[in-house]
Amino acid sequence: MKLKKTLSALAASVLMAVSGVSAVSANAATTTAAANAANIVAGVDSRLSFLGSMPMKGDINGDKKITSEDTAVLEAYINKLVTITPYSRAFNILDINWDGKLDKNDLSHMPKGNTQFTQYSSFSSFVVAGVTTSYPLLTFHTGDFNSDGVVNSKDLNMLNSMIKNIESASKYKLAIYDPHGFTDLFFISRQYDVNGDYAVNSKDYDALKKYISFFPGTGIGIVVGLV
Secondary structure, X not given: OHHHHHHHHHHHHHHHHHHHHHHHHHHHHXXXXXXXXXXXXXXXXXXXXXXXXXXXXXXXXXXOOEEHHHHHHHHHHHOOOOOOOOOOHHHHHHOOOOOOOOXXXXXXXXXXXXXXXXXXXXXXXXXXXXXXXXXXXXXXXXXXXOOOOEEOHHHHHHHHHHHHHHHHHHHOOOOOOOOOOOOOOOOOOHHHOOOOOOOOXXXXXXXXXXXXXXXXXXXXXXXXXXX
């Protein structure tokens, strides 16, 4: 009986020790994630000086890619491990769906694990007059229309041209952008719908212009409330 009690006590001690190690490891991982996120957020302004433009939406570490490292920063914010001031540059970069909030909706668009996003994530195809054409499906709207990894006046000019093309085409009932989800027949315009309201118009232009204005050097103006 004494032997059984001794073995039980020993097993309990081992279990407590293992649990303690797991708890310490989890705390260490959380602390590391919080520190990494805080460093990335703190370095946003210095990276903007180097990039010379705002990063594409989601690219909080400014490496011109959207990876799980960017995702980790957003996760840290949602889990209240790091502070990101509303209306700051970091806040706007991580506001993936352009709705003025940072939440799980933004997180749902971010890459998980060892993956990364560029402007497009996958391809689909359609057939017109017997000809099959592939086109990219957007993961989300980064604002980086020329795929150079940053968002600046070049992208704004491209958006302005697209809006004019769509307005012109609509006069002739041409399906350049279809709000019902059908395929573009002339060229891809869905990426220009930055606010995701199924239309490409002045609202997208205003949203992109405001985003670019968070970089003090574009000549468009600085939004009040920068940190």
